[in-house]
Each structure stands twice: as structure tokens, then as C-alpha cells.
Amino acid sequence: MVATTHRSAPPPDPALIAATLASAILKGERRALARAVTLIESTRPDHRSIAEGLIESILPQTGRATRVGISGPPGAGKSTFIERFGLDGLNRGRRIAVLAVDPASKRGGGAILGDKTRMAELSRAPGAFIRPSSAGAETGGVAPRTREAILLCEAAGFDTIIVETVGAGQAETTVADMVDMFLLVLPPAAGDELQGIKRGIIELADLILINKADGPLLDHAHRAAAEYANAIHLVRPAYSEWQVEVRAVSALQGDGVNAVWDDIARFRLALEETGTWARRRADQARAALLAEIGTALLDRFRSTPAVATRFHEVEAEVRAGSRTPAAGARMLLAAFLGETQAPPV
């Protein structure tokens, strides 16, 4: 072949790339899954295009797994718990994916390395897949991208998807909205020693585990478990089908951790029996639809020049109390509509 002129290679076909990745993922190929999880976090339009085609392809093969959110403050021993819990699950024949969600983290290899050191044995196990699933500094990006990562893992054959929240912000609420069951792992502090759990977290939990119930902290752990059990009792349960339990466990010694798999099975069975399981997933999906529409509309609104030039001033007036929120909204919406209104047909 004689090369006469330089011609650039035709651009890769997004549909072909998506199809190739989908095929590999559905076969359970670990590297394809990892590539895909990285891809869905990219904001490049060409990557997004491939990601959208990919998700659409694999979607029919998703939905059967159990999605478990795990959260807890620093010092709770969450990593130790997840590793032990994961290994127990593998022993039971589960195929487990662990996604770490941290809205505030910077993307990068450091986080990945950290995770692999944290749960070294689990990350090496063939039946497990561990992956940080941060989405950069935008909390708005965490939810949709994590949802997609969950779907990819399910398509790859994992039957239990653990979504672990780390860091500050509203990660817990975000994750609770996309999982089936929410586990809270707490340190064995109680009474005066307690720093206090972030507000709103306790009520998200379907199961509360007081970790480090071993050695000198054993009594503390049981005392803490009793206190949380009393507190739970004061609040109306989320589901008539499920009574939230509080238990002292030891991830280090393996006490009470394996039993959590039974709890998950019981929870799923109880909620499936009444149709609540499916109904909850449908409600979560709908809420996510509205949230994404709302975010997109607000972004478009705020970036419209007529709004952008006025927003901070109106916001400042509203904050100062010299303009009501209703009046401020009216002004900005009028500016928005004036600029964007399509002329009547």
C-alpha cells in the first residue's frame, strides 16, 4: 500500500465502543467494568455519548441485585467491617461490588490506592470488585453517576452492590436514595463520650451496628447499642414490614458480621412480599428523574445572561431581607422568560 497523502483515521464510532464495552461487561470482564466506571464519570461530550449508549445496552440486565448503603463516622471501623462482611459474603457465594462515594474528593489514583490498601484481602478476591466512585467536586454529579456505576456492576454479574459513603456533606442522603437497605456502622461510644451523629442519619438506617464490641470496649458497645435502640423506638418505623435493629458487633473478631447477610435477606423478603421493594425502587427512580430535571433547569436558568447578571444582586437583597424570596424569584424568572421566550408561532 503506497501512502500518498496523510489522512486522519476515522473517529471511533461511539456506538461501536459502547457495544464492545457492553458485551465485555455482560461477560463479567473485570477490566471492561473498570473502564466503564471511569468512562461514566467523564464529563467530555464524546465520553458521555458512549456512556449513554452503554447504559442503554446493559439496562435490561440490571435490577436484580441488592443495593446496600453503608455509612458511619470516622473511627467506626467501616473499612474493617466492609472487608469482613465482604469476605463472609464471598464465602456464601455472593458476588460483591463496593463503590465508595465521596462528593468532595478529588478524582485520582490516590483514592483508589487508599481503598485497595484499606480492604486489601477483599480487593484481591476474584468475586469482588472495589472501586471509588467519586464524581469530582460537584455533589450534583454524584447521584446520577453512582446510579450508573451500580447498574454497570449489576450487568457484570454482581448480586450485591455496596455503596459506601465517606466524607462530609449530604452523601448519606444521596446514597440512601439509591439503595435498598441502609446500614449504619458506629463506634462504641455512648453517653458523655459520644461526639454525636450527624443529624438525619439515624433515621435513614435500616440496621445499626455498633462496631468494636471487643476487648476493653465491649461494655461501651453494648451500652451504646441499648441507647440507640431506645432512640430508634421513639420514631415511627420507615416500613411496617421491618423493625430496625441495633446490634453490637466486632468486625475485628468476626462477631455478628456474618449474620448481617441474613438480615439483608430477611429485609428483602419482607419488603418484596408486600410489594414495597419494587414500589420503593420506582419511587426512588422517579425522584431521581425530577431531581435531574430540576438541576438541569436551574443550571440553564442561572447561566442565562439576563439571570446571571442579576442573580447575585437579587440573592444578596433576599439574604438581607430587603426583598422577599417570592419577589426575587419573580424578578429573575421575568428576566429569564424575557430572554428565552420563543416567539409565538
Place this chain on the structure above:
Amino acid sequence: MVATTHRSAPPPDPALIAATLASAILKGERRALARAVTLIESTRPDHRSIAEGLIESILPQTGRATRVGISGPPGAGKSTFIERFGLDGLNRGRRIAVLAVDPASKRGGGAILGDKTRMAELSRAPGAFIRPSSAGAETGGVAPRTREAILLCEAAGFDTIIVETVGAGQAETTVADMVDMFLLVLPPAAGDELQGIKRGIIELADLILINKADGPLLDHAHRAAAEYANAIHLVRPAYSEWQVEVRAVSALQGDGVNAVWDDIARFRLALEETGTWARRRADQARAALLAEIGTALLDRFRSTPAVATRFHEVEAEVRAGSRTPAAGARMLLAAFLGETQAPPV
């Protein structure tokens, strides 16, 4: 004067009506205030127009009052508490407005009558103003209209505005977002007798009062107070300046109710000292601005023909799991933008 032709009277000038009402309200005229509160709840465009002018006129005379939210389940004795609390406040020289918020109520005379029977003595007192401030069946309408009602009461000279939540739904969260301090009044049940508080409510409270601590329920009330105090202790406080207290009171006998005025004063002082008071109001106002913009954008979005025809289908697909929320949002947003995009200049 000879009438030769019939001419309709010129329409009333909204600005004039607004100015007249504002003037009367600022003089503290009770009837004008009542008319104004009714007016702001109307959705008629001409009424809205007057309301907007009215609010703008009186706004500079607002902001100094203390806004107190009071909530609690049926059976807590909330009305008895508010009446006693209100009368105690009047004795201390307070001028008190009570607005009842029920997102689900149908507007009408029945509700108003009910309230006046509920707090008969307080409603007759010259220094008090009691008013249901429902906004029909639209929860979206409750918040902005109640905010405006609060402002009108402040302009009329009331220094304490009580916003009472009744009914189901998310009224508590809505009200907590527009008051300075949130009081929870609970029945004296504890342990096994407890029905359970709606999730998320306990953590909104700055002060929890276990009512009916009298007669045979005295021990129950104290036991309940201890249980709630323990539960509060497990959660990080909302403010470093304020420790949430739980107390047993008797609205019927007047035990511990008058002291709540001291709590309110302490709370305000503590938060004003650190600037938290003002900062919180500013944050609330900003959040309300964004919420109202979001609501208006979503309403406009959903009523756009290209979206309206597709929305239910896409929503159903998303609920069923056959389309991701992200994909559904993209489709609907594309339809919206296709229809509403102003042509480039």
C-alpha cells in the same frame, strides 16, 4: 349632574389598594391585617398584584419579631399549650400572632371557626391575632404564602409569630425553614405505649415539651422526657450555642409553660451573640428563593406541550426501570429546549 351614558367605574387601582391596606396594617388595624392575610392566599392575578405591592410596602417594618414554629402529633394537647403559652406571653407584654399551617386543608370558614373554638380565650384577647393560614391543596403554595403572612403580622406590630403545623405531609419541614425556633409538643407516652413520632421531626426541634405532666400521666411524662433527652444526646446539636432541652410540662395546670418564654429569649440571645441568628435567616431566605425558582421552572417545564405529552410515559418507563432517570431527564429536557429555545439573535 345629568347621566347621559352608562360608563363603568374605573377599575380599582391596585397600587392604591395596596397602599391603603399597608397604611392600616402599619397602624395595627386588626381588620386590615385579616383582609391582607386572606388576600395573599388568593391566586387571582389582580389579587396577587395588590399583594405584591402590599408586601413591598410593609417589608421595611418587618424582621424584628421572633418566629416560633410549634408542632406535635394529635393527642399532644397542642391547642391547650398554645393558648396557655399565648396568655402567659400576653401577661409579659408580648403581642402574639398565631398562624396555623395545614397544607392539606381545604380553605374555608370551618377551619377558622375550629381554631377560634380551640383557643377561645386567646382569640378574644386584644394583643393576640389567631388565623389559619392554609393555602389550599398545593403544598407548594404553603411556604411563600405563610412567609408573607408572617411579614404582615410583623408589620402590624406583633413581636412573636407562632406558626403552628397541623395535619400530615411535610408541613413540619416547611415551617422549620421559615421560623427561628422550633418547638415540639408531645404526648406523655413512652416505651411500649408510644406510637412513634414522624421521622425527621425530633431533629428539627430546639425544645421538646412533654405535655400533660399532671394527674395519672405525671410519671409517664417524666419517663418520656428522659427517653427523648437520651435520644437527643445521640445526635450532633444543630447549634454550638444551644443545647436542646426536653421538659415535662402541663398546659392544663400551667406548669412549665410560662418558662418557655425564657427559653425563647435565651435562644435568641445566644444565637444573636454569635451572628447565627441573622445568618440563619439569610440562609433560609436564600433557600426559599431557590425553591421558588425551582418550583416555577418545573411548573413551566411540565406544562410545555412537548413535555406534557411525553412526561407520563417517560415517568412510567423510569419507574419501571426500563429507562434510567438520567436518560429520561435528557429526553424531556431535549423536548423542552426544542420547543422553547429562542432563535439565536
